[in-house]
Amino acid sequence: MTPDQVVEQAVRAVKRARRYTDNVEFSPEDAGRSDEDFLCRIIEATIDAGATTINIPDTVGYNIPHQFGATIKSLIERVPNSDRAVFSAHCHNDLGLAVANSLSAVLNGARQVECTINGLGERAGNTSLEELVMAVRTRQDVFDCDTNIDTTHILAASRLVSSVTGFIVQPNKAIVGANAFAHEAGIHQDGVLKHRETYEIMRAEDVGWNANKxxxxxxxxxxxxxxxxxxxxxxxxxxxxxxxxxxxxxxxxxxxxxxxxxxxxxxxxxxxTEASESIKLVSLKVCTETGEENTATVVLSIDDKEQTATAKTSGAVDATFSAISSLVDFEINLQLYSVSNVTQGTDALGEVNVRLEHNGRIINGQGVDTDIITASAKAYIHGLNKIMAATDRAHPQI
Amino acid sequence: MTPDQVVEQAVRAVKRARRYTDNVEFSPEDAGRSDEDFLCRIIEATIDAGATTINIPDTVGYNIPHQFGATIKSLIERVPNSDRAVFSAHCHNDLGLAVANSLSAVLNGARQVECTINGLGERAGNTSLEELVMAVRTRQDVFDCDTNIDTTHILAASRLVSSVTGFIVQPNKAIVGANAFAHEAGIHQDGVLKHRETYEIMRAEDVGWNANKxxxxxxxxxxxxxxxxxxxxxxxxxxxxxxxxxxxxxxxxxxxxxxxxxxxxxxxxxxxTEASESIKLVSLKVCTETGEENTATVVLSIDDKEQTATAKTSGAVDATFSAISSLVDFEINLQLYSVSNVTQGTDALGEVNVRLEHNGRIINGQGVDTDIITASAKAYIHGLNKIMAATDRAHPQI
The missing domain is CATH 1.10.8 (Helicase, Ruva Protein; domain 3)
Incomplete structure (x- = not known):
């Protein structure tokens, strides 16, 4: 398409969208690397056509904060009707700069930031909501705006997202990582005890952490x-x-x-997450012995009919999964398997996350139990149920 | 101490250090929040006293990129003898800005950055080496310097650190996360196939990723x-x-x-990591059954003497750890337990990381096996061996 055709298509699309809603966002992909003159032209035209939000994506995470902020500032200054739209930042984290780029955009006039909880998103993810929100809040001396978000729910939201997606949060992740508020150095601990603000720029309670009581x-x-x-x-x-x-x-x-x-x-x-499960775990017995193959015997209730299977392989989890999958008649590939303990101590609950692939679709399953093998079986069955539910619902033709 | 006394102490410390080495770094803690006039004064005095590197720490991760860069620039301009030292950035990641702050410092004259692999460090960690290195390298149009690091070893280094410390890397971590180079959106995949540079600002091979072949x-x-x-x-x-x-x-x-x-x-x-182990796993047998207690029987060779123990609890791993710890006569607290599969598929190797606490000391143990229970036992024993080795070496009085 020629530049004229691109502008014309964008204007037509925005006008069409306005027929259905008053709230239309126009988003020129990879704006962060685009020719600014053309960007000004298409933004002006789409605002005239009715776009109420102009989203500036750094689609490949290539921008550097001062530069991305300068782009936002320049666009707002140069586009004559920019006051009629909210400018938004949509940053990717390929170089680890999504939060910094978004903050720079806010400092330069953006009033919407597209974020995700835990910074999830394609490749290295998008702007992490928790980091952005807490930076704006902690540095009210720098930012002349606020998000009005009740931050005390951030940790619970992070854990829920982590559990549903199977994407764990690393311990040193800002705000929501297990270590984010743990002071290790003796001199820091001493400082915190003597004068809390010395080393704490945010209170752990403000984002939903409480003592593990x-x-x-x-x-x-x-x-x-x-x-x-x-x-x-x-x-x-x-x-x-x-x-x-x-x-x-x-x-x-x-x-x-x-x-x-x-x-x-x-x-x-x-x-x-257990509602409407057609496959249920009735019982499981696994024996593992070094030097021997592991044997797993599983009894499942599938559509209320009990079925039993046994499998022998070199791992207790592997044997369990083999036994379970022998009872369902579709192909499953295990793409990810991870375990974390929910709390401390040897009798902690173990949470298992699995990622299953079936016909090109990716499904995450979770299971929680004091026994890791049982938690694994639950996670696998949880994933299978999701696959079956989705097959029933979304693709009745399959 | 009065400001005069602080300067005097700093000068004395630097002079003393110079007696032992020509390479002395002076680091005023929390410089990012300190009074700039005083900072200029103490930096000038310590450079005169022989400091060759001036490190500017943002100890609590409070700074915002444009501001931290401005501090570095101002210090270099205002300190009369600043040309006789290398300025360094030491950033913490409490607001997710350590990399951006360090890059801003580099753009404003810093020529050393204190980094850690995987961004490890106290609380939310420090500047992530891999993100910083790849940002400077990818944006050579913006940075007039380079790190001269052979980036192809980054991934291997990240994995080694992750394995030794027990701190996993989340899948959406930039550069070294499992998803960092995975394109999911159909339109992006199409773009990559048609013209690779469209969506790839770095090549996965450049940081050590290769096809999982x-x-x-x-x-x-x-x-x-x-x-x-x-x-x-x-x-x-x-x-x-x-x-x-x-x-x-x-x-x-x-x-x-x-x-x-x-x-x-x-x-x-x-x-x-298996060298010099005084505790070795001889054999392990674990049976787990839903509704029943799990039984683990373990045979260990401790200082070349075989010993057997059995434990029953509600989890297979818990029973295994209980049996093992009943054979050693010191107190162990399990602080962290995590499992990840090294490769894909149900017969993947499982890698177990445990963090053990003994008398206030923290030890990480790792174990790898196709069977998760065996891998868990190996990880626990690996940690116990480290505790015993350290006890022998570092605290002969215990």
Whole structure:
């Protein structure tokens, strides 16, 4: 297409979109590396056509903060009708600069930032919401705007996203990593004790961290359980799902001495994702012995019919997955397998994340249990159920 | 101390250090938030006293790129003898800005950056070496300097650090995350196929990624094994360690169909960390069954004497760790347990990382095996051996 044709198409697209909504965002891909004169021309035309947001993407994460900010500033200055649209930054993190580029855009007039929780996104991801929000908030001396986000839910949101996507957060990730607020150096610890602000620019509580405190035990009642979960921001959609979660809590309390907030969150997240499962784990027995093959025997309920399978291979998890997959008649490739403990200690709950591929589609499954093999089986079955549900729903022709 | 006393102490310390080396770095903690007039005064005095590097730390990760760069620029301009020292940036990542702040420092005259592989460091970590190096290299149009680092070893270095420290790298981490070079969106994939530079600002090979290609199988010989490892940058310190690694390779090839570069690296890393172990795993048998307690029976060789223990708990890994720790007479707390698969597929090698705490000291252990329970046992034993070695060496009084 010629430049004239590109402008014409963009204007037509924006006008068409305005027929359906008053809120139209125009986003010229790879704007961060585009010719600025042409960019000014197409932005002016699309604002005239009705675009209310102009999004400037750094599609390949190539920009450097001062330069990206200068681009935003120049565009706002040069485009005559720029006051009629909100300018937005959409940055990728290929060089680790998505947050810095977005902040530079904000300092130069952008008033929308396209973010993702945990910085997820294609390749090295996009602007991390938690880092951007906390930078703007912590540096109110520099930024003359705020996000109005209730930051105390950031950690819970991060954990939920991590659990659903199977993308873990590294311990040294800013704001939401397990170590983000841990002071190791003795001199720093001393400083924090003496004068907290010396080493803390943000309070851990402000983003939802709390002391990993013991909240519930074997003898906690249903009401205490419900109250604590409400405090953690969890709502149940029915009495039934509350009862189901409470039943699991009691089972867990039998196996585990100390139950932490994180255990409760994992428990509830498991309850809430378990709806409409056609495959259920009835029982599992695995024996592993060094020098021998591992044997896994699994009993599944598939559409309410019990079926048993046994597999022998060189790993306990491998044998478990082989036994399970022998009972379903579709091809599954395991792309990722990871385990983390939800809390500390040897009786911690283990959370297993698997990523399964089926006919080119990627599905994540999660399972939580005090036993890692059982958690693995649950994660695999969770993924299979998602594949079956999606097959039923989205592609009835398959 | 009064400001005069602080300057005096700093000068004395630098002078003293110069008695032992010509290369002295002076580092005023939290310089990024300090009074600039005082900073100029103490820097001038310490350069006069012989400091050759002036390090400007943003100790709490509070700075914003344009501001940190402006500080560096101003200090270099205002300190009369600044030409006699190299200015360095030491940034923390609390707001996710360590790399951007360091790059801003470089643009404003810093010629040393204090980095860590994978961005490790206290709290949210420090400047990530791989991101900084690749930003400077990719944007040679902006930076009038280079790091002269052979970037093709970055990924191997990242994996080694990750394995030794037990700090995993999240998949969406720039440069070294598993997804950093994966294009998901169809339109991007199409673009990459048609014209690679459209969406790739760096080549994955430049940082050491290669296709996850099949390199070795059951019938590969010792020489092919050695040649491939040499290509991967692995050197053996003796024929014995080569033979030991090759023996493990053969064992692995019996259990696993496809052996990838990552498998070889894991294998070698395991071989190289196994030296001088006083506790060895002889055999392990674990049975796990839903609804039942798990039983683990472990036989260890401790100082060449075989000992057996059995433990029953609610998790296979927990039972294994309990059995092992019942055979050693010191207190161990498990602080972190994580598993990742080294390669894809259900017969992948599993790598287990544990973090153990003993008398306030933190030790990381790693184990690799096709069986996750065995890998867990190896990781735990690896950690115990490190604790014992360190106890022997560093604290003979204990």
């Amino acid at each position: 013991l909240v519930m035990g074997k003898h906690s009642g249903r009401n205490a359980f419900k109250v604590r979960l409400t405090e953690l921001g969890v709502e149940f959609d029915s009495e039934e799902s509350l009862n189901d979660a409470f039943r699991r809590f009691k089972e867990l309390a039998d196996k585990k001495h100390e139950i932490f907030d994180e255990d409760l969150q994992a428990l509830v997240s498991e309850t809430q | 099949l390199v070795m199988g059951k019938h590969s010989g010792r020489n092919a094994f050695k040649v491939r490892l040499t290509e991967l940058g692995v050197e053996f310190d003796s024929e014995e360690s080569l033979n030991d690694a090759f023996r493990r390779f053969k064992e692995l090839a019996d259990k696993k169909h496809e052996i990838f570069d990552e498998d070889l690296q894991a294998l070698v890393s395991e071989t190289q």
